[in-house]
Amino acid sequence: MSIGNSPEEDRPSVEDERPSIGRVLQQARVGAGLTVDEVSTSTRVRIPIVHAIEEDDFSRCGGDVYARGHIRMLARAVGLDPEPLVEQFDDEHGGRPAPTPAAPLFEAERIRPERRRPNWTAAMVAAIVAVVGFSGFTLFSDAESGGGNVAEGPASGTKPTPTDARTTKPADPKPDPSDSAIAALPKDKVTVKLSATSDKSWISAKSHNGKLLFDGLLLKGETKTFQDDERVDLILGNAGAIELFVNGKKVQDEFKMGGVERLSYTKGDPEVG
Numbered sequence: 681m682s683i684g685n686s687p688e689e690d691r692p693s694v695e696d697e698r699p700s701i702g703r704v705l706q707q708a709r710v711g712a713g714l715t716v717d718e719v720s721t722s723t724r725v726r727i728p729i730v731h732a733i734e735e736d737d738f739s740r741c742g743g744d745v746y747a748r749g750h751i752r753m754l755a756r757a758v759g760l761d762p763e764p765l766v767e768q769f770d771d772e773h774g775g776r777p778a779p780t781p782a783a784p785l786f787e788a789e790r791i792r793p794e795r796r797r798p799n800w801t802a803a804m805v806a807a808i809v810a811v812v813g814f815s816g817f818t819l820f821s822d823a824e825s826g827g828g829n830v831a832e833g834p835a836s837g838t839k840p841t842p843t844d845a846r847t848t849k850p851a852d853p854k855p856d857p858s859d860s861a862i863a864a865l866p867k868d869k870v871t872v873k874l875s876a877t878s879d880k881s882w883i884s885a886k887s888h889n890g891k892l893l894f895d896g897l898l899l900k901g902e903t904k905t906f907q908d909d910e911r912v913d914l915i916l917g918n919a920g921a922i923e924l925f926v927n928g929k930k931v932q933d934e935f936k937m938g939g940v941e942r943l944s945y946t947k948g949d950p951e952v953g
Contacts (some may be wrong), residue, residue, distance in 0.1 A: 691811040708758040712940045722882035723753040864945035873925040875903045882917035914943040
């Protein structure tokens with residue numbers, strides 16, 4: 681009788697046919713036209729860790745909790761749904777780990793010192809001592825000067841000096857920036873305004889000569905405005921979350937959530953360059 685694996689054991693499972701997590705993330709990044717440096721900048725995950733995850737090495741993440749968080753951030757940065765990849769990670773590493781008290785994932789490598797609460801009891805005691813001391817000093821001074829004399833009015837024949845009542849004119853409030861202000865900018869420049877309305881988005885903006893104007897995350901509710909003499913080049917990650925104005929006019933293109941868009945605008949736009 682021969683000893684060996686049965687045909688059922690030799691047959692590969694469905695899980696074995698799935699591509700690895702690292703390979704899926706790497707292919708999505710390349711397909712989105714992003715470099716490892718760009719992904720690292722937008723997610724705050726260090727470059728060596730990004731390389732290690734794309735090679736399916738999760739030992740540099742600092743534990744399963746951080747590995748799951750890194751997978752989520754990298755997947756969103758390259759336009760993927762992170763949940764299937766996280767489930768695959770759990771299947772391959774013994775299930776979902778129990779929650780552990782840790783710093784937020786965006787600050788996995790930095791622990792902020794705990795702020796000390798103000799000692800209100802000591803402050804109250806010090807205030808009471810100060811009030812009591814001032815009251816005692818006032819009573820002692822009045823006793824030495826002959827008792828509590830009532831303040832008298834000005835002597836007869838003495839004219840009171842009129843008080844110079846000068847009022848300070850309040851400073852004019854600074855106007856808030858608005859779309860009308862952008863529309864009033866000089867016609868010889870191109871102005872681009874980006875607002876993250878429904879979710880955060882990774883953006884990169886460059887001038888016509890290749891100078892980097894901004895590269896990083898634009899959180900929900902934040903706004904950035906860029907200006908150049910000739911052209912502004914943009915890369916938008918999760919482009920569907922962005923509301924875009926060019927030279928004071930809203931761009932009506934319907935970008936997809938999770939999609940990546942490469943755009944260029946000049947002084948005569950808002951037409952895509």
